[in-house]
Amino acid sequence: MSDLTPERYLAMYRDMHRIRKFETALELEFKRGNVPGMLHTGLGQEATQVAIAHTLRTVDGLFPDHRCHGLLFLKGTPGKLIMAELFGKATGICSGKGGSLHSADATVNNFGDNSIEGSFMVTALGVALGWKMQGEDRLVAVMVGDGTSGRGEWHESMNLASVWKAPVLYCCVNNGYAISTAVGFSHATENLVDFATGYKIPAEQVDGNDLPAAFAATQRAAEHIRSGKGPYFLEYKTWRWQGLFKGEFRPPEEVQYWKVEHEPIKLAREDLLQREWASEDALDQIAQEVDEEIEGWVKFAMESPSPDPNKATANVYAGWEDVQP
Amino acid sequence: MTIMTTVQAINDALGVKMAEDKSVYLLGEDIGWMGGDFGVTRGLYDEFGGERVRDTPLSEAAIIGAAVGSAMVGMRPVAEIMFADFLTECYDQLVNNAAKMHYMFDGQFRAPIVVRAACGGGFGGGPHHSQQAEGWFMNVPGMVMVAPTNPYDTKGMLIASIEDDNPILFLEHKALYGKKMEVPEGKYTVPLRKAKVAREGKDVTIVTAMKNVYDALAAAEKAAAEDISVEVIDLRTIRPWDRETVLNSIRKTGRAIVVTESPKTGGLAADLSAVISEEAFGDLKAPVARVCGLDTPIPFSLPLEKVILPDENKVLAAIKAQMKG
Numbered sequence: 001m002s003d004l005t006p007e008r009y010l011a012m013y014r015d016m017h018r019i020r021k022f023e024t025a026l027e028l029e030f031k032r033g034n035v036p037g038m039l040h041t042g043l044g045q046e047a048t049q050v051a052i053a054h055t056l057r058t059v060d061g062l063f064p065d066h067r068c069h070g071l072l073f074l075k076g077t078p079g080k081l082i083m084a085e086l087f088g089k090a091t092g093i094c095s096g097k098g099g100s101l102h103s104a105d106a107t108v109n110n111f112g113d114n115s116i117e118g119s120f121m122v123t124a125l126g127v128a129l130g131w132k133m134q135g136e137d138r139l140v141a142v143m144v145g146d147g148t149s150g151r152g153e154w155h156e157s158m159n160l161a162s163v164w165k166a167p168v169l170y171c172c173v174n175n176g177y178a179i180s181t182a183v184g185f186s187h188a189t190e191n192l193v194d195f196a197t198g199y200k201i202p203a204e205q206v207d208g209n210d211l212p213a214a215f216a217a218t219q220r221a222a223e224h225i226r227s228g229k230g231p232y233f234l235e236y237k238t239w240r241w242q243g244l245f246k247g248e249f250r251p252p253e254e255v256q257y258w259k260v261e262h263e264p265i266k267l268a269r270e271d272l273l274q275r276e277w278a279s280e281d282a283l284d285q286i287a288q289e290v291d292e293e294i295e296g297w298v299k300f301a302m303e304s305p306s307p308d309p310n311k312a313t314a315n316v317y318a319g320w321e322d323v324q325p
Numbered sequence: 326m327t328i329m330t331t332v333q334a335i336n337d338a339l340g341v342k343m344a345e346d347k348s349v350y351l352l353g354e355d356i357g358w359m360g361g362d363f364g365v366t367r368g369l370y371d372e373f374g375g376e377r378v379r380d381t382p383l384s385e386a387a388i389i390g391a392a393v394g395s396a397m398v399g400m401r402p403v404a405e406i407m408f409a410d411f412l413t414e415c416y417d418q419l420v421n422n423a424a425k426m427h428y429m430f431d432g433q434f435r436a437p438i439v440v441r442a443a444c445g446g447g448f449g450g451g452p453h454h455s456q457q458a459e460g461w462f463m464n465v466p467g468m469v470m471v472a473p474t475n476p477y478d479t480k481g482m483l484i485a486s487i488e489d490d491n492p493i494l495f496l497e498h499k500a501l502y503g504k505k506m507e508v509p510e511g512k513y514t515v516p517l518r519k520a521k522v523a524r525e526g527k528d529v530t531i532v533t534a535m536k537n538v539y540d541a542l543a544a545a546e547k548a549a550a551e552d553i554s555v556e557v558i559d560l561r562t563i564r565p566w567d568r569e570t571v572l573n574s575i576r577k578t579g580r581a582i583v584v585t586e587s588p589k590t591g592g593l594a595a596d597l598s599a600v601i602s603e604e605a606f607g608d609l610k611a612p613v614a615r616v617c618g619l620d621t622p623i624p625f626s627l628p629l630e631k632v633i634l635p636d637e638n639k640v641l642a643a644i645k646a647q648m649k650g
Contacts, residue, residue: 112430119417123397123418153390
């Protein structure tokens with residue numbers, strides 16, 4: 001279990017900025033028409049993602065969801081390869097075949113998003129089962145949203161992970177809404193830990209915008225799983241900045257609280273200063289360095305070639321190159 | 326050589342692969358100490374234990390998800406979906422995850438799973454225990470469907486399927502479980518994607534699979550008494566099917582009948598018929614004929630079911646009609 005040292009905290013602070021900058025730059029390029037398809041950002045949820053990234057080892061597995069661009073590069077994939085994938089370029093981590101909703105990197109055990117939300121909760125169960133059967137000391141983190149708890153796979157996965165004591169870390173990012181529908185409107189509970197308790201999976205709820213708290217909880221969960229006790233469920237209460245395509249739909253006081261008063265980078269900055277672990281100047285310096293780094297990734301993506309059209313039919317089957325689609 | 330039923334041949338293939346390769350394991354409903362609804366896995370639980378012969382709850386999505394996830398990290402799962410009708414419960418896992426895995430991550434991950442499912446009607450199973458499933462998967466790129474018709478092919482093709490790197494739906498027609506023939510002991514394989522000429526003939530070609538191969542052979546025998554020489558092709562692999570063997574036969578005979586138990590609209594028969602017309606139109610002496618299940622659900626009562634499903638008499642009538650064409 002890692003303690004929250006000044007070095008760790010500052011590294012996490014930097015990573016929150018990297019996510020913030022990555023998503024902001026991506027949004028801009030999306031509006032400019034350089035990023036095809038749909039865009040879901042992790043703006044506002046940086047602390048949660050960073051807490052998870054700093055708990056997972058490279059050998060651990062990750063199933064990222066659609067707001068996890070940050071986790072994709074924090075897991076170890078060079079950020080420019082993620083950015084290029086989101087631009088649909090040949091240099092992307094999946095050669096432009098996956099995009100934002102399907103970016104995987106086998107070399108760092110990122111098993112990719114599956115944008116049928118929650119569907120991959122049973123796939124994560126399978127990876128955990130496979131590693132357990134092979135005697136591997138690894139855990140699998142699966143990122144799910146509050147809306148995902150409506151899916152059958154949520155329940156099938158948690159039930160079997162409990163029965164099989166599978167090393168699954170369920171990371172439920174409860175940002176309050178499944179698109180436009182509030183959690184409490186469409187679910188029997190607003191506290192999704194309630195579901196885990198029913199499946200006899202140890203669970204806790206944590207403020208997902210409070211970085212030290214989120215990190216400590218994630219560390220506790222990982223330690224539980226690594227000691228062979230089976231799955232763990234964490235519910236990170238947070239909030240997404242991105243509204244709907246038609247604009248903001250949430251009450252102004254709610255927006256004010258989450259986006260200003262309880263904003264995760266602001267909270268971490270105040271906390272670091274109060275602990276006297278960094279100066280104002282040092283923190284400003286971090287933000288500036290991150291800006292330059294991410295601009296470099298955007299430049300790489302912009303300048304990368306589009307995929308070769310001849311590759312559109314490649315890799316439908318594994319090892320059957322003779323079958324022409 | 327030993328005389329085996331199809332059920333015994335499947336059981337033998339599973340035992341051979343499990344003894345040889347520790348990554349091979351089974352999961353499904355009631356496959357453990359009970360040995361499966363059709364007795365296919367009988368004895369394997371005692372031989373290999375509950376870790377490798379896993380009883381699951383009624384969670385078809387989790388069965389396939391766990392299989393896929395574990396396959397992504399090197400396991401070779403063989404999942405049993407008790408009745409092919411229940412494949413709808415894990416349709417998303419097969420269509421959106423297993424079948425797309427290799428393509429959407431551009432070859433980084435494979436999903437070498439085998440999903441065994443008992444299919445087919447004719448025994449009063451009613452609307453939810455009698456269906457053929459292949460039509461549901463015909464237009465799913467990346468999906469492979471294997472459907473042998475005798476114990477020898479079944480054992481060899483199941484071993485070949487377990488060793489293949491693609492997701493394979495292994496369809497077992499219930500009417501064929503009791504077929505008996507001599508089967509070699511130990512390991513051998515029968516290649517995937519190769520159809521078999523089950524009966525040679527020169528006047529008309531019947532292309533079919535599973536139980537309908539026997540209907541076609543019986544009809545061919547009766548037709549022979551009227552001096553009509555019928556060639557019968559047993560597809561063995563349904564998707565992708567063996568164009569070379571099928572088209573060579575039709576170029577020779579100039580007449581084609583396709584027979585499927587599944588409904589006529591939009592399934593295997595439609596695809597066979599379309600490709601034959603596209604590729605061998607100039608060789609055809611008559612339009613391609615389809616003898617298929619009617620476009621209805623399958624009723625429970627046997628006299629009603631008989632109206633719906635193809636049989637040797639319906640095939641014989643089609644042969645005679647073709648010869649008049």
